[in-house]
Amino acid sequence: MRARLAGPLLLAPGLIAIVLFATALGALFRLSVLEFIPGSLRTGGVTAANFHAVLSAQYLRAIGDTALLSAATTILTLLASYPVAYALARARSGRVRSLLLGLTLAPFFTGAIVRTYAWMLVLGSSLVSWPVRLLFEPSGVLVGLVHFSMPTMILILAAALAHVDPALERAAASLGARPARVFARVTLPLSMPGVVSASLIVFAWTFSAFATPELLGGGRVKMIANVVKDLALDSFNWPGSAAFAIVALAVTLALVAGLGRLLTPRAS
Amino acid sequence: MLRRALIASIVLSAAAASATSFAGAPLVVSVWGGNWKDTIERVVAKPYTAQTGIPVEFEVGGTLDRLAKARVAKGAPLVDVTFTTSHVARLYASDGLLEKLDLAKLPASKDLAKEAFRSEHAVGGWAYVYTIAYRADQVKTPITKWADLWRPDLKGKIAMPDFDPSHIITISALLEGGNEKTWEKGQERLRQLKPSIAAFFSTDARSQDLMKTGEAPVEVMLSINAFHLREQGVPITIVEPTDKPGILGIDVATVMAGGQKTKNAYEFVNMLLSKDVQEQLAAGFKAGPTNMKAGVPAALKGQPGVFATPAEWKERGYIIDDETRATLLPKWKEWFNANIVAR
Numbered sequence: 001m002r003a004r005l006a007g008p009l010l011l012a013p014g015l016i017a018i019v020l021f022a023t024a025l026g027a028l029f030r031l032s033v034l035e036f037i038p039g040s041l042r043t044g045g046v047t048a049a050n051f052h053a054v055l056s057a058q059y060l061r062a063i064g065d066t067a068l069l070s071a072a073t074t075i076l077t078l079l080a081s082y083p084v085a086y087a088l089a090r091a092r093s094g095r096v097r098s099l100l101l102g103l104t105l106a107p108f109f110t111g112a113i114v115r116t117y118a119w120m121l122v123l124g125s126s127l128v129s130w131p132v133r134l135l136f137e138p139s140g141v142l143v144g145l146v147h148f149s150m151p152t153m154i155l156i157l158a159a160a161l162a163h164v165d166p167a168l169e170r171a172a173a174s175l176g177a178r179p180a181r182v183f184a185r186v187t188l189p190l191s192m193p194g195v196v197s198a199s200l201i202v203f204a205w206t207f208s209a210f211a212t213p214e215l216l217g218g219g220r221v222k223m224i225a226n227v228v229k230d231l232a233l234d235s236f237n238w239p240g241s242a243a244f245a246i247v248a249l250a251v252t253l254a255l256v257a258g259l260g261r262l263l264t265p266r267a268s
Numbered sequence: 269m270l271r272r273a274l275i276a277s278i279v280l281s282a283a284a285a286s287a288t289s290f291a292g293a294p295l296v297v298s299v300w301g302g303n304w305k306d307t308i309e310r311v312v313a314k315p316y317t318a319q320t321g322i323p324v325e326f327e328v329g330g331t332l333d334r335l336a337k338a339r340v341a342k343g344a345p346l347v348d349v350t351f352t353t354s355h356v357a358r359l360y361a362s363d364g365l366l367e368k369l370d371l372a373k374l375p376a377s378k379d380l381a382k383e384a385f386r387s388e389h390a391v392g393g394w395a396y397v398y399t400i401a402y403r404a405d406q407v408k409t410p411i412t413k414w415a416d417l418w419r420p421d422l423k424g425k426i427a428m429p430d431f432d433p434s435h436i437i438t439i440s441a442l443l444e445g446g447n448e449k450t451w452e453k454g455q456e457r458l459r460q461l462k463p464s465i466a467a468f469f470s471t472d473a474r475s476q477d478l479m480k481t482g483e484a485p486v487e488v489m490l491s492i493n494a495f496h497l498r499e500q501g502v503p504i505t506i507v508e509p510t511d512k513p514g515i516l517g518i519d520v521a522t523v524m525a526g527g528q529k530t531k532n533a534y535e536f537v538n539m540l541l542s543k544d545v546q547e548q549l550a551a552g553f554k555a556g557p558t559n560m561k562a563g564v565p566a567a568l569k570g571q572p573g574v575f576a577t578p579a580e581w582k583e584r585g586y587i588i589d590d591e592t593r594a595t596l597l598p599k600w601k602e603w604f605n606a607n608i609v610a611r
Contacts, residue, residue: 038594219609220609230431233332234432
């Protein structure tokens with residue numbers, strides 16, 4: 001009897017979460033198909049006009065920019081994080097490992113807004129004189145997003161690298177493989193599950209980034225979340241905002257699924 | 269018998285406790301943060317509590333965040349009095365969130381400028397202008413009029429609000445012989461301003477940061493914020509434009525519909541509108557009082573956004589029609605994003 005109840009009981013929290021998310025999504029979808037009445041918070045009848053409106057060039061450009069920034073963030077974060085994760089996983093000295101771990105985790109102890117304001121000072125012209133403008137440009141937003149994503153990427157990669165048996169690397173080296181070849185043929189392939197999962201996580205959450213583009217973009221770099229906020233809170237167009245959020249969610253799911261298939265090695 | 273007496277005493281004590289707790293319950297006032305909340309607290313809330321014994325608590329947030337919260341709390345509002353901008357008050361009212369004001373319960377309203385009566389749901393608490401403010405240490409040639417924003421030496425130096433572009437859209441239209449209703453007349457002029465814009469801001473805090481750091485030393489700025497920055501030591505010049513007036517804004521006080529403390533909310537708003545409080549607000553905010561009997565400190569007379577007489581309300585500020593603004597803002601915002609904000 002107990003065993004029979006155990007299954008449903010264990011499933012209950014997950015089911016409750018699914019029902020709550022489904023209800024919220026249902027409410028979002030319902031709002032997205034109601035007519036927007038300018039100058040009023042009331043909505044009109046059922047319409048597809050909101051989807052028609054958010055599929056215009058202006059909004060599609062925001063989706064395109066978001067996809068590009070997310071892809072660039074993922075690639076740069078991976079490149080910057082892999083060496084740190086490798087050092088973290090392979091450092092022989094406990095002190096060095098603790099130091100690296102401490103430095104990796106340090107950004108988590110400051111809020112995202114504080115970090116972003118710090119970047120505003122660094123990227124702006126008040127402290128440093130940059131040869132090209134970085135603040136309020138996509139490049140500045142990219143810097144902020146990479147910094148924001150690095151700790152997570154490092155921790156996932158370090159966990160994956162820790163599972164790569166160093167004996168395999170030593171075996172390759174003993175058979176004459178140079179370090180670069182050992183890395184390319186042994187370490188990297190074996191750490192790919194970590195690379196894939198970390199990349200998917202960073203890509204997906206960058207897709208919904210809000211504070212970093214809002215502050216470092218100075219209103220000139222709009223990602224999806226910024227447009228959703230613009231429509232909802234600046235234009236009071238909640239149905240339009242809901243429609244854009246639905247479109248963006250569909251695009252995100254499609255891209256993440258596509259990226260997952262692309263990056264996951266197939267069993268042959 | 270004993271059981272009945274026991275039940276009766278429990279019910280009576282519960283009722284008494286609930287009545288006591290309601291009487292002592294605070295009046296909740298929704299307002300912007302920072303200087304806004306501090307001034308309202310000092311100038312209105314403290315004397316109100318001293319007079320009535322009712323404590324005042326604040327819900328602090330941006331104009332539209334607070335609107336969103338009010339909407340989800342419709343029917344059982346979490347606040348009693350809301351301060352907002354006059355055109356956003358129309359949105360509150362459109363969803364039945366505001367009490368239709370009974371002016372008999374606001375005796376101080378008899379002395380208000382007629383421009384302060386924004387709608388039957390909202391009454392103006394103070395006035396200001398959106399005008400040009402600039403860092404005199406970073407802009408060598410003085411800016412004296414709206415048309416100066418288009419000067420080549422200001423390229424890449426200007427910041428303006430993107431959450432509400434109605435000010436610059438209206439100014440562009442006015443400079444081209446139109447107004448907010450014929451705003452399309454100013455579109456081409458506004459497009460020409462695009463290279464001059466360094467950044468856009470969504471909040472008062474960001475607006476002030478941009479000016480403090482010098483990232484954008486010229487701004488289309490709320491006069492109250494500009495005065496606040498100047499008080500903090502930022503070398504800022506606030507312009508009274510000579511070609512077209514500043515865009516006048518009136519922040520309004522409203523009483524939330526369905527609240528538990530409506531009577532107290534009216535008392536609070538009435539205190540806000542009273543002559544003494546209005547004088548302190550004018551001095552605190554560096555804003556124009558809406559009560560025409562309220563005096564303005566001599567040092568503030570003639571400053572941008574500070575109006576001391578009914579004539580000044582007309583001559584020194586341009587009032588965008590609230591209904592036009594609330595209705596057209598989504599369209600303005602969409603056009604502005606596509607043509608000015610987009611890279």
